[in-house]
Amino acid sequence: MRGRAEAGEGGGRLRPPSRDRVARRALVLAVLGWRGWLELRRPEGAAAQVAACRGWLERVELLGELGDEERRLLLTEAGAWTEDDVVAGAWAAEGAGVLAWALGLLDLPPHDVKVEAPLLPRVLGVFAPEPAAFAGELRTAEELAALGAELDAAGGAAASAPSGRDLARRVALERRRALAWVEGAREAWSCAAMGG
DSSP states (O other), rough: OOOOOOOOOOSOOOOOOOOOHHHHHHHHHHHHHHHHHHHHHHHHTTTHHHHHHHHHHHHHOGGGGHHHHHHHHHHTTTOOHHHHHHHHHHHHHHHHHHHHHHHSSSOOOOSOOOOOOOHHHHHHHTTSSSOGGOOOOOOOOHHHHHHHHHHHHHHHHHHHTTTTOHHHHHHHHHHHHHHHHHHHHHGGGGGTTTTT
16 A cells, blocks of 8 residues: 555644545545536436435445535435535535545546546446445555645636636635545545535
8 A cells, every 4th residue: 555644743633534434435425426417417317326326325334424414415305406505516526536536546637627527436436336446545645745736836826817717716625625634634524525
């Protein structure tokens, strides 16, 4: 396994989550992102896919990983999400993308391009009996720091650019929040997820 970022003694940093915890969070966020995509696009068979998803979350014992808002979103019937719920799902996909990257399973698109929500379930193994997310290896502290520097630069450049760069700034922000959680700078996912 690659080297892990470790929390410094007394340095104000928390212990980074384990590979399995990152995998569980990535799977939950991928499902949220995918569900948001289903709610937005409303393809034929979406209701059946939503129902199948609930069953899969139970089978792989991920229901305990859900926060209150995630539980509400994922257990709501198909077609019942609000516009704000769909937006939250879209930003959850960015978090899932960063976690998939941190597990070595995904190359992130440029920081002004959103992660494709339908790609994440395939990459992470949503619906598989043994999801691929659990086979990933966490990247090194150096790799995490390098992405952080890229995201900080991308967010700063987007903030100082003429209007129309709001998407790039928001993508960089959401990715940075997810990365901070992987690095151990945030204890609870709720602090890092969905623009909170």
